[in-house]
């Protein structure tokens with residue numbers, strides 16, 4: 001389960017891991033989108049297809065869960081507990097990977113989004129959670145991460161009382177950033193792919209929510225000596241709050257991996273240009289990004305995460321922040337199952 005030691009990534013190679021991801025993920029061109037956005041010419045657009053990581057309909061959470069579930073298996077757990085929004089991709093992927101590992105999954109569904117229609121409550125990720133046999137719990141709070149973690153610990157106590165061996169995937173940054181390590185691996189993978197292709201990327205656009213993806217990617221790039229600019233597009237909180245979260249998580253990750261890469265003052269970059277009115281709330285920019293991705297490139301992005309990230313990238317390109325001759329990379333982190341839960345809002349005419 002371990003790899004040869006990799007000194008520049010600290011303890012990375014010693015961490016337990018299960019291998020469920022279909023890796024490396026492909027890097028593709030998006031020429032039609034580039035043309036539609038910048039008919040007079042502009043930067044080259046690439047997409048890294050982390051929506052196609054394989055396990056449980058794929059997405060970024062597969063890379064993160066490889067490390068969480070590696071730790072769960074190593075600890076001898078038979079049950080995994082996780083907390084997130086009702087339409088969480090993290091919980092769906094976790095439940096699917098647990099099914100494959102023969103682990104029971106408990107999903108704690110937080111009320112983060114005021115959507116009460118049947119699509120939101122039972123289609124999309126919720127349908128998939130049920131298909132893979134997860135046990136669902138409700139939690140009325142959507143914004144109190146510490147309370148959500150405490151409630152999970154209570155559930156874990158109940159599992160213990162019934163003779164089970166629980167492993168808890170915590171939400172708040174008070175716990176080690178186990179999942180972010182999956183994106184350290186992604187940074188390594190990306191740099192190897194670019195080296196093999198003889199190409200460079202100037203700027204990466206990535207969703208920034210719990211920040212495990214953003215933090216791990218940035219940490220990994222800098223630890224490996226790359227200066228590629230990373231723009232975290234906010235999906236959960238505003239740019240100032242998210243900046244503080246990523247900064248704190250970088251330090252947590254350095255402690256977790258026992259290695260301290262060098263960061264410059266402007267390495268942590270967050271934008272809420274496409275965030276709109278809150279987590280999981282659709283907005284016009286996102287609706288446009290969903291349609292453009294589909295119609296130009298046959299790609300599915302979602303209303304909660306990747307649609308907002310692509311919308312942010314589009315706004316930045318339209319503002320002329322990148323020049324012809326440069327290359328932008330959209331890290332497609334998945335999330336398409338939520339399209340079915342937001343079917344009433346995805347299309348203009350819906």
Ligand SMILES: Cc1ncc(COP(=O)(O)O)c(C=O)c1O
Nearest residue numbers: 089209210211212213305333335
């Ligand atoms: C599809 C998708 N993209 C991006 C993110 C944000 O990733 P992170 O929580 O690692 O910041 C999530 C989080 O759930 C997600 O499901």
